[in-house]
Amino acid sequence: MENTKKAVEMPDLEILFDLADLFKVFGDSTRLRIMYTISDNEMSVLNIAESLNMEQSTISHQLRVLRQNKLVRVRRDGKQIYYSLDDDHVKKIIEMGLDHVLE
Amino acid sequence: MENTKKAVEMPDLEILFDLADLFKVFGDSTRLRIMYTISDNEMSVLNIAESLNMEQSTISHQLRVLRQNKLVRVRRDGKQIYYSLDDDHVKKIIEMGLDHVLE
DNA sequence: ATGTCATATGAACACATATGCATATGTTCA
DNA sequence: TGAACATATGCATATGTGTTCATATGACAT
Numbered sequence: 001m002e003n004t005k006k007a008v009e010m011p012d013l014e015i016l017f018d019l020a021d022l023f024k025v026f027g028d029s030t031r032l033r034i035m036y037t038i039s040d041n042e043m044s045v046l047n048i049a050e051s052l053n054m055e056q057s058t059i060s061h062q063l064r065v066l067r068q069n070k071l072v073r074v075r076r077d078g079k080q081i082y083y084s085l086d087d088d089h090v091k092k093i094i095e096m097g098l099d100h101v102l103e
Numbered sequence: 104m105e106n107t108k109k110a111v112e113m114p115d116l117e118i119l120f121d122l123a124d125l126f127k128v129f130g131d132s133t134r135l136r137i138m139y140t141i142s143d144n145e146m147s148v149l150n151i152a153e154s155l156n157m158e159q160s161t162i163s164h165q166l167r168v169l170r171q172n173k174l175v176r177v178r179r180d181g182k183q184i185y186y187s188l189d190d191d192h193v194k195k196i197i198e199m200g201l202d203h204v205l206e
Numbered sequence: 207a208t209g210t211c212a213t214a215t216g217a218a219c220a221c222a223t224a225t226g227c228a229t230a231t232g233t234t235c236a
Numbered sequence: 237t238g239a240a241c242a243t244a245t246g247c248a249t250a251t252g253t254g255t256t257c258a259t260a261t262g263a264c265a266t
Binding site for chain 2 (some may be wrong): 006007008010011013015016017018019020021022023024025026027028029032033036037039040089090091092093094096097098099100101102
């Protein structure tokens with residue numbers, strides 16, 4: 001074999017759009033902070049807002065984005081709604097990026 | 104141990120901004136297409152543009168973004184400048200995202 | 207040096223997006 | 237039912253971003 005690199009076929013355009021949309025979600029520091037905040041424990045919206053010292057509505061807006069992209073789990077308990085990271089998959093994506101940034 | 108999830112410490116804000124900036128780069132379908140195009144072979148700017156059926160300047164602008172984020176390697180040969188993906192690291196980030204999108 | 211080709215850059219525009227304010231929705235408890 | 241609390245949503249706005257056009261920069265050959 002001349003070339004050791006495997007040819008990676010380009011996914012369909014539609015999938016590429018979805019992929020770009022996914023990475024867009026990770027491309028905002030507020031959302032990253034939210035993800036870190038709920039990475040080990042679920043948290044209510046207000047708790048997240050206080051923890052990050054930001055407006056409740058800002059957090060709520062961004063949580064919606066995370067929800068729509070299936071990156072968080074949601075659980076209602078009375079008046080409060082608790083959010084947590086959906087899976088370790090999400091953490092891995094972040095860690096991969098972090099590796100690149102830190103090197 | 105009650106909680107099996109490891110507590111992941113939140114990186115400093117400055118690093119989070121860098122991290123968000125990195126993911127922003129992946130958050131555009133044109134740049135993703137460019138990355139796929141040069142993932143197994145280096146390619147000249149014009150070749151990339153023709154291959155994706157886009158303006159040369161559009162590609163050039165986006166290649167600059169990729170360059171600034173150290174995601175591509177650059178090699179000059181005469182009048183042409185050849186771009187290739189910087190490392191397999193980049194591919195892994197894309198694949199991670201793809202896994203999430205396709206599931 | 208001049209013309210030609212390849213690439214990069216600047217400006218302008220259209221479009222997307224993050225945030226904050228005000229308010230609506232939904233839940234609990236009295 | 238009504239008050240109090242938690243969350244979500246609509247709107248307005250400021251800021252960011254992708255693309256195109258025109259042009260500059262740089263390299264090569266004659």
